[in-house]
Amino acid sequence: MSPLAIQIIKDEHLAISAVLYTLRYLVKGMRKGARPDFALLKAILDYIVSYPDRWHHPKEDKYLFSAVKRRTHDADALIAKLEREHQLGYPMVEALKVQLLAFQHEDDGAQARFFDAAERYAELEWTHLQTEEEQLLPLAERVLTAADWKEIDAAFEENDNPLFGIKPKEEAEALYQKILSLAPAPIGFGGHSPT
Numbered sequence: 001m002s003p004l005a006i007q008i009i010k011d012e013h014l015a016i017s018a019v020l021y022t023l024r025y026l027v028k029g030m031r032k033g034a035r036p037d038f039a040l041l042k043a044i045l046d047y048i049v050s051y052p053d054r055w056h057h058p059k060e061d062k063y064l065f066s067a068v069k070r071r072t073h074d075a076d077a078l079i080a081k082l083e084r085e086h087q088l089g090y091p092m093v094e095a096l097k098v099q100l101l102a103f104q105h106e107d108d109g110a111q112a113r114f115f116d117a118a119e120r121y122a123e124l125e126w127t128h129l130q131t132e133e134e135q136l137l138p139l140a141e142r143v144l145t146a147a148d149w150k151e152i153d154a155a156f157e158e159n160d161n162p163l164f165g166i167k168p169k170e171e172a173e174a175l176y177q178k179i180l181s182l183a184p185a186p187i188g189f190g191g192h193s194p195t
């Protein structure tokens, strides 16, 4: 049985992947002439800001990556790459939010810029999640001790922290439900891939 934190990380990756998939699906459809659903696109960007960016990636940096770095130098290059990707993701999402507004205001070329940036972002994140699952998590399972996992599990298990007025899980869940309810039926019901 994998450590609890690994199960939680994989579950969070699944939810993030579903949202990235929805974003790619929508862009693909719009490229073929589908009407943009701005409420859904905005909900997707809000979700990325409130969950992966504010919650998931920082916990990986602070607890998982730092614990692995304490135990081995074998993963230093890999972790540096993953940390760099976390850092790259934040400004990309901020730019996407601005590009979405420009697209909505029908600024010159804004639609194409949004499509390209959204696809680039989804690709970067998707590859990032895969690299963590295929390379970092198995390595972490090999080098970390039960005591290390206890601390990491506790961090990932922690839900909302009312002391700091932070309710990321609750916020993310509400946004996730909104995305599912707004998404076209093939996505909302977990259907086929876009062609």
Ligand SMILES: [Fe+2]
Pocket: 056, 057, 060, 082, 086, 128, 132
């Ligand atoms: Fe990550």
Ligand SMILES: [Fe+2]
Pocket: 009, 013, 056, 057, 060, 129, 132
């Ligand atoms: Fe991750």
